[in-house]
Amino acid sequence: SAVISQKPSRDICQRGTSLTIQCQVDSQVTMMFWYRQQPGQSLTLIATANQGSEATYESGFVIDKFPISRPNLTFSTLTVSNMSPEDSSIYLCSVDNRGVTEAFFGQGTRLTVV
Amino acid sequence: GNSVTQMEGPVTLSEEAFLTINCTYTATGYPSLFWYVQYPGEGLQLLLKATKADDKGSNKGFEATYRKETTSFHLEKGSVQVSDSAVYFCALDRDDKIIFGKGTRLHILP
Numbered sequence: 001s002a003v004i005s006q007k008p009s010r011d012i013c014q015r016g017t018s019l020t021i022q023c024q025v026d027s028q029v030t031m032m033f034w035y036r037q038q039p040g041q042s043l044t045l046i047a048t049a050n051q052g053s054e055a056t057y058e059s060g061f062v063i064d065k066f067p068i069s070r071p072n073l074t075f076s077t078l079t080v081s082n083m084s085p086e087d088s089s090i091y092l093c094s095v096d097n098r099g100v101t102e103a104f105f106g107q108g109t110r111l112t113v114v
Numbered sequence: 115g116n117s118v119t120q121m122e123g124p125v126t127l128s129e130e131a132f133l134t135i136n137c138t139y140t141a142t143g144y145p146s147l148f149w150y151v152q153y154p155g156e157g158l159q160l161l162l163k164a165t166k167a168d169d170k171g172s173n174k175g176f177e178a179t180y181r182k183e184t185t186s187f188h189l190e191k192g193s194v195q196v197s198d199s200a201v202y203f204c205a206l207d208r209d210d211k212i213i214f215g216k217g218t219r220l221h222i223l224p
Contacts, residue, residue, distance in 0.1 A: 006157075031210060033212075041216065041217075042203065042214045042215060042216040043203070043214045045211060045212070048210075048211075092157065092158065094212070096212075102160055102163060103148075103207070103212050104160075105150075105157045105158040105159070106157055107156065107157040
């Protein structure tokens, strides 16, 4: 299994500002992902964080709005840029190792934009 | 495309009642199937999984069987407890991505 630490756990931010969320894993993992869970909704994959290269974004998500870094195999950041109230969600980091059919999730970051 | 459909919630049951949460999927090939649980104020945790047809996943008294013929992975528990109150997500793993259903909120009354 993998232990994932995600920071901050929650934040209240002003519209127009940016927030960077950190995800730290206690072991090297192949795959790291970022999800969004809007109020009352399911999880939607934002992007796959690729180590040493640009993230792979899902339809409807763009790098300018959600820049992602992954400098090594245990750490990633997601930035929510130029925030609006519609960005109020829970953002979750997830990790997966190829060949292991199970994903692990961080506790999530509850973001409220006012 | 790949998708997961699960029953709408909330589901409210009395303690010791029998639980079924329906889940069906659409996918190419043979995905792995999962149930994740999200307890109040916590992150997602894997509850159980099945990786091939006719596999039965089980954990904490919950069970689900991978039914290829009906493309289903229904979650069941014979006697629920108040502590089972949570949101349950059915999911599939395809092409290294996990696709989630919308979640079913379960309330268990004492």
